[in-house]
Amino acid sequence: MVPEKVNVAGIEYSVKNVKGLSNNHDKMGVVRYGTAEIELDADMSQERKEQVFVHEMLHACFFEAGYTEQDEDAINRVSAILYQVLKDNAICFGKKVVYTDCGDKINICN
Numbered sequence: 001m002v003p004e005k006v007n008v009a010g011i012e013y014s015v016k017n018v019k020g021l022s023n024n025h026d027k028m029g030v031v032r033y034g035t036a037e038i039e040l041d042a043d044m045s046q047e048r049k050e051q052v053f054v055h056e057m058l059h060a061c062f063f064e065a066g067y068t069e070q071d072e073d074a075i076n077r078v079s080a081i082l083y084q085v086l087k088d089n090a091i092c093f094g095k096k097v098v099y100t101d102c103g104d105k106i107n108i109c110n
């Protein structure tokens, strides 16, 4: 599942599904640092969308770390492995707090 937002070094990137992104720009995903947005082609399969999300998120991590010039091949290789490791091990460090109708607090990993 792709989150709606991801915080990278204190910057909240919003994640948007964009129709026709790959048709119009020949890209499955785009990260916009200035507006803190990650755009994903809306018509991709769920797994492809997740994989592309990790790729764009990794770009954001490098950018926020000060790497304004990035090696696309390295991002491609590392993001593919990172996606597999996160997914196959169901790694989640964050907790989302939700409240039931009764007011009970529940922590869920999403």
Ligand SMILES: [Zn+2]
Residues within 6 Å of the ligand: 055, 059, 072, 075
């Ligand atoms: Zn890239």
